[in-house]
Each structure stands twice: as C-alpha cells, then as structure tokens.
Amino acid sequence: MRSRLPLIALIVVLSATLVFVTAFWDPRPPATVMAVQNARLAAAKPAGGDFMLQGPQGPVALADYRGKVVLLYFGYTYCPDVCPTALALIAQALSGLEASEQPQVQALFISVDPQRDSADRLQEYAPYFHPKLIGLSGTQDEIASVAARYGARYEAQSPNERSAVAE
Structure with a gap:
C-alpha cells in the first residue's frame, strides 16, 4: 500500500x-x-486601389480586370534567383487551374526596374513563365506609388565590382 x-x-x-x-x-x-x-x-494594412501602368500593348489599369482575381508580383527581370523562382510558382498555380477557372484569374508582374525592364523586355520575359502573366512597368514614381499602396518594398542596389566585371 x-x-x-x-x-x-x-x-x-x-x-x-x-x-x-x-x-x-x-x-x-x-x-x-x-x-x-x-x-x-x-x-x-495596404490600401490597394486602382492604378495604370504600361503593358506590352499599351496602358493597363487594374480596373481592366474588375471581377477577376488579380495576382500582383513585384520584381525585375534581372533578378538572379528570387523572382524567377516566385514566377515559376505563380505559373505552376496558374497551370493548376481548371479550364473554367483560367478566365477568372489574371497575373501581373510589375517591374521595379524601369531603367532596364523595357516594354519589349517584359513582353518577352513574362510570358516565358506563363502566357497569362503580363509584365508592367512605368516611371519610378508610378511604380513607387503602386508598390506603396500594395505594401511592397524594394530598394535599388548598385552592382558590386565583381558583378560589374562579370557582365
């Protein structure tokens, strides 16, 4: 016991x-x-809201896609790793949609590097990942305004000597 x-x-x-x-x-x-x-x-909490930037065929406004799910991604075409990886994931998600869902979704790639990412470069780059991905750009001020409204942060980095020599 x-x-x-x-x-x-x-x-x-x-x-x-x-x-x-x-x-x-x-x-x-x-x-x-x-x-x-x-x-x-x-x-x-980002405010969001309508915007207009330059697309491959001219001005593109967010309002053009009213009634659709719009996926915004901020990046740049000379990004060595993060942007291509994220865009590949976006492409995978878009490809995973049913045929009936495809028209209800639009993906927009907003370049934060307007000096290097011309409309021609974006027209070639964005569809490489998925045909529904549209590349957009604008002036520095336009891009900064859209990015701030959607809570995106970015900062231009000057290339170091090693990368400048490699180019």
Whole structure:
C-alpha cells in the first residue's frame, strides 16, 4: 500500500493541475497587448486601389480586370534567383487551374526596374513563365506609388565590382 501512495499523490496533483488549467487559464494576451497588435495590423494594412501602368500593348489599369482575381508580383527581370523562382510558382498555380477557372484569374508582374525592364523586355520575359502573366512597368514614381499602396518594398542596389566585371 505504501508504494502506491506516491503514485496516487502524483495523479491527484496532475488532476488538480489539469482542472485548474482547464477552468482558469486563458492563453490570450491581455487586452492592451491585443489592442496594440490590432493597431499595428491596421496601420500596416495596404490600401490597394486602382492604378495604370504600361503593358506590352499599351496602358493597363487594374480596373481592366474588375471581377477577376488579380495576382500582383513585384520584381525585375534581372533578378538572379528570387523572382524567377516566385514566377515559376505563380505559373505552376496558374497551370493548376481548371479550364473554367483560367478566365477568372489574371497575373501581373510589375517591374521595379524601369531603367532596364523595357516594354519589349517584359513582353518577352513574362510570358516565358506563363502566357497569362503580363509584365508592367512605368516611371519610378508610378511604380513607387503602386508598390506603396500594395505594401511592397524594394530598394535599388548598385552592382558590386565583381558583378560589374562579370557582365
């Protein structure tokens, strides 16, 4: 009987702890912490909205695709790894759509490098990944405005000496 006493005591303590946790523990943060987190999320939420940029056949507005799901991707054609990988994933997602779903979706690739990404370059580059992907560009100010409204951040980097020699 004595050997069972520690085991019974352990079971009672564990049971009491479980009852206490179930009845009284609230894992949510205090209301003030939640209010601060909600305020940050609200402040960081992109405004979005219509825009007009240059496409391969002329001006393209977001409003042109009203009623469709529009996927926006910000990048540039000289990106060595991240952009092609992301565009390949977008192409895979677009290819995975049913034939009836294809007309309801449009993917737009917005270049943040208008100095190098001409309309001709974007017309060649974007469809390489998927025929429904349209490359867009504009002035630095137009692109910066669209990127800011959609919460995209980018920064031009000057090439280092090694990459300048390699080109």
